[in-house]
Amino acid sequence: MKSCGVIVEYNPFHNGHRYHIQQARLKSGADVVIAVMSGNFLQRGEPALLDKWARAEMALAAGIDIVVELPVYSSVQAADYFAEGGIALLHALQCDSFCFGSENGKEKDFQQVAKWLIDEKEAFDQAFQMVKNSGSSYAAQVEALLKEVYPTLSLNLSEPNNALGLSYAKANLAYPKPMEMYTIKREKAGYHETTIQDLEFASATAIRKSLIKKESTVESVMPASSLELVNQEKFVSWENYWLLLRYQIMVSTVDDLQQIYQMNEGIEFRLKEKVKEAETFTEFIGLVKNKRYTWTRIQRLCIYILLQLKKTDVEASVEGLKAIRVLGFTEQGRSYLKAKKTKIELPIVTNLNAANKNFFDLDIRAGFIYQLGNPHILPQDYRRKPIYQIKS
């Protein structure tokens, strides 16, 4: 059986995601499509609108064969670590290929640049050291350096999906037997679009806004099977965790905060100072934000504080996967896991128990905290069985 992997958040699942799955299947000729999906906390430092179970079910109903959970120490990370976590899971699952959406849409560009960045790592690092305090963004700096080597290159790294795609390509090439790589061009809805402007495609950001406002426009841009699984009562946003975050920052000493992952350069003093003034989460980030600390970077830091992810926790975790957490599968997906059983070296966990729970301690913690945000959210880990989707 041939397999193709995708690395996703599905926050929530929409027509663009369905198109991505269809194209991945078509391009790769795969029998099964495997999604590595972030759990309850996402790449930009936010809680997911709906929990991982609702989002996994949406995925299985719309074409995915297996959903595995991207651990929280990888899911709330900037592009490189996020990509390494996702690619590691796909490799562990013996995927033949993977496919991602990008603004660029040409595999060759990603391959070429990724290879150059790996082969010439030392030269790149040296050159980067020289420009890194120039004031422009990381992406812009990498791009400027690339332009010197490949004057004709058209890979615009300020486009978020191009940047993420390059991270996937790099992470994949680091393996002795890299997977085949496919990318599909994102045609419509830009990543940052905030309202639904098309009859079939819209950004997840615009869709979340419409769902919260209960606008009927979402009906044209999400599969019917996904819409059925939307439960407004269970929605959460950062504001649902603001009291807990505020409390945690207030009760922590500066020394406590310094233990938290990514806490450096004295930002802990700024957090403690501003938390007294802010009434809402949005106001808080607005007060803390400055030239050095972007909105997203502060949001991620806030997730680490909320979940008390310490430097020691994360550094120990990113060293390597210990097990694979399956959230759900179709019949086809189950057959694949059976067929590959002897080749997949890591334990595949479908039900948590005393023997395997230590593999997922940070995710279990994240699940408990996520549940506190809204009384309608069900327990996230213990006593949950994987979703088994039978094709109708």
Next chain:
Amino acid sequence: MKSCGVIVEYNPFHNGHRYHIQQARLKSGADVVIAVMSGNFLQRGEPALLDKWARAEMALAAGIDIVVELPVYSSVQAADYFAEGGIALLHALQCDSFCFGSENGKEKDFQQVAKWLIDEKEAFDQAFQMVKNSGSSYAAQVEALLKEVYPTLSLNLSEPNNALGLSYAKANLAYPKPMEMYTIKREKAGYHETTIQDLEFASATAIRKSLIKKESTVESVMPASSLELVNQEKFVSWENYWLLLRYQIMVSTVDDLQQIYQMNEGIEFRLKEKVKEAETFTEFIGLVKNKRYTWTRIQRLCIYILLQLKKTDVEASVEGLKAIRVLGFTEQGRSYLKAKKTKIELPIVTNLNAANKNFFDLDIRAGFIYQLGNPHILPQDYRRKPIYQIKS
């Protein structure tokens, strides 16, 4: 000017407290009565129904001349440490005497037993080691040992105010120049009484219940000046902090919990286990409670967790007072502080500022957390001036 001290919680102020002040003044012949009052978290491991400012104002309106704050590391403690903290402040304030209510009512009994416990500490400790695992309560064991030495003694230490009084007497006798000690017999309302059963006196427990239910019976058992200062909107109980406590226990590892003051004997495992099952604070304590851990002991532990009071914090703090925090005074009280200025060795702090805030870091933290329990509670420490009560 002669002064007499009282050690109090005033949760809330009632006629019994007014009687206590009157008797203290009468017995001691003092010109000023000084109250050492717990801040926002109390001896039995509970948040105060109303904040320290409302309770200080009640005290000043009803006969107290100076209110100083008992720091949180002393206020949430079993009898001996609570008493040591209170007595230390009264000594620091140059009090000539102190006065407490007790079921026994005879100074001689407290003096005699306290002296014996200090003089014969070694013998007592040895004897106590032998009986301490007998299964009966600490108070019962101390009493049994005392009965052997003083067969005619009538100091019943299972009465809570007798036990506390003995702790005051011991703490006081440890000073080279002990204060004069007075006790007044508590006549009516038992400490554990839960409903108002008298036309003038009732227990604070019964009064809190009536205030929450808005019963008119409270009008006869509280001074009018105190009733005027009751603001129902600002009431808090443990349930207001249950989400925060639950979150903190969930997000803490067993190692984190072991840093908390008084966390020992493996209770941290039990807390982490039961927190998943409980829906309310009361249910939680009911699940955790067992023969070894009484309700009050667990409640105190929960305050330490809520405020993240670590072993290192508390052990460093109880070593000695660094400053005196004044919450309010009358004209008479202010004159006393002026007159004693040169004799009082510790800094007297009326307004927090950059130079003195480090003396009160744990109390400031406690104030921030207390405020999170109810949006109507005003800031507790910064930008607060002491109450200045001008006699009408």
